[in-house]
Amino acid sequence: MPTSPQSQVSATPAAIALLDEIIADHGPVLFHQSGGCCDGSSPMCYPRGDFIIGDRDVLLGSIGETPFYMGAAQFEVWKHTRLTLDVVQGRGGMFSLDNGRERRFLVRSDICAVE
Incomplete structure (x- = not known):
């Protein structure tokens, strides 16, 4: 599976705290962002x-021991960005482990240098 040459993802302290809570409840996890609707x-x-993980999913990096993958089609659009995993109030995705915690993950992005 493709990987990026350097980590393109980091996390805020709030995201790390929610991630730690989820790992305590469920064990090791991973993130995936497909770019699909909803x-x-x-x-x-x-x-x-x-x-x-699909053959075309791209590993953007890890948050601690937690890998963060993105679908290949979305990566083509976002490949020049650096993502920061953050948390806001609200419900997580239906199948995501942040659902039901009244906080959810989201990503914020910055443009990176183009190589």
Whole structure:
């Protein structure tokens, strides 16, 4: 599976705190952002063994021990950005582990240098 040459993802302290809470409840997890409509446009958090990474998914980096993947089509649009995982009030995606916690993950982006 393709990987990026350097990490393009980081996290705020609020995101790390929510991630730690989820890991305490569910064990190791991963993030995937597909770019699809509705839930797919948000970073989704899944138990690591329950989500199959596709051959075209791109590893953007890790937050601690938690990998963050993006679907290849969305990566083509976002490849020149650096993402920061953050948390806001609200419900997470239907299948994401942040659902039901009244806080949800989202990404903020900055433009990176183009190589």
